[in-house]
Amino acid sequence: MEERIEVPEAPRWQRRPTERRREILDAAALVFGERGFEAATLAHVAERAGVSAGTVQHYFGTKSTLFHEVITDRFFSGAAEDEALLIAHRGSYADLLRELLERIWTRLSRPGTAELLLVGMAAEGNCPEAGRVLSGEVSGRCPRVLQGVIAAGVESGEFRSVNPQTMARVLGAALIGLVVGRRRFASYCQASPDPKAALGELLQLVEQGLDRNTHQTKELQGS
Numbered sequence: 686m687e688e689r690i691e692v693p694e695a696p697r698w699q700r701r702p703t704e705r706r707r708e709i710l711d712a713a714a715l716v717f718g719e720r721g722f723e724a725a726t727l728a729h730v731a732e733r734a735g736v737s738a739g740t741v742q743h744y745f746g747t748k749s750t751l752f753h754e755v756i757t758d759r760f761f762s763g764a765a766e767d768e769a770l771l772i773a774h775r776g777s778y779a780d781l782l783r784e785l786l787e788r789i790w791t792r793l794s795r796p797g798t799a800e801l802l803l804v805g806m807a808a809e810g811n812c813p814e815a816g817r818v819l820s821g822e823v824s825g826r827c828p829r830v831l832q833g834v835i836a837a838g839v840e841s842g843e844f845r846s847v848n849p850q851t852m853a854r855v856l857g858a859a860l861i862g863l864v865v866g867r868r869r870f871a872s873y874c875q876a877s878p879d880p881k882a883a884l885g886e887l888l889q890l891v892e893q894g895l896d897r898n899t900h901q902t903k904e905l906q907g908s
Contacts, residue, residue: 706744709734711797713741713755718800721807722752756805759798763788767830771837778838779895783888785834786860790884793864802865828853835895844895852895859887 712734716725727748731738745751767785774781793799832853838844863883 702744705736705740709736709741709744709751710755710758713751714759714795714797714801717752717755717804718797721804722748727751755801759792759795759801763792764830771830771833774834778834778841778843779892782831782834782838782891782895785830786856786888786891787884789857789860790864793860794880799865799867802861828857831856838895842897845897847895856891863887 709730713725713730716729716733719725720729725748727741728738730751731741734741741751745754767788770781770785793802828850832849835844835847835852836849839846839849863880867880867883
């Protein structure tokens with residue numbers, strides 16, 4: 686049997702710049718989410734990331750720039766892949782919509798993201814550029830991908846006739862509401878539903894609500 690050689694993890698100061706940048710961004714998301722934009726400092730982020738404040742400043746400069754980068758990372762990352770999935774898709778649009786909603790849910794469920802979303806909205810006056818990025822992602826790019834899937838599903842006859850733009854915004858708001866609500870009110874609600882179960886119920890409602898055959902059957906039963 687071949688002996689397995691354990692390779693020790695490289696110390697933080699020896700890691701590649703991309704790894705260090707990722708550690709700082711993840712640490713900053715947690716710090717900003719916990720403390721808010723005003724109270725958080727580069728020193729707090731450095732302590733959480735296990736690096737010096739000078740290192741954080743070297744990679745990101747000011748606190749506002751770091752906050753902007755964190756917002757972009759948390760809410761833009763993955764959007765390009767979502768768009769590529771829509772462009773290359775062949776097959777059921779219901780399956781694609783489910784996949785995209787699950788991908789968005791996973792991104793929103795990363796530690797610190799729900800809190801960061803609330804902080805980003807509150808900090809718009811102090812860091813307007815980050816606020817614009819957040820608004821663009823939450824109300825623009827993300828719903829546009831969902832809108833494209835819904836529109837294609839309606840055109841193909843798989844979905845019932847709905848307003849794709851309105852439906853996309855409703856779905857985006859529902860996902861954000863589930864994630865933020867679970868994080869903010871979990872300590873007050875003893876019977877808080879399991880996150881996966883909550884997402885499953887939402888996906889089932891979406892599929893039933895958009896399914897053309899189900900809608901036509903109900904119309905015939907009501908006539």
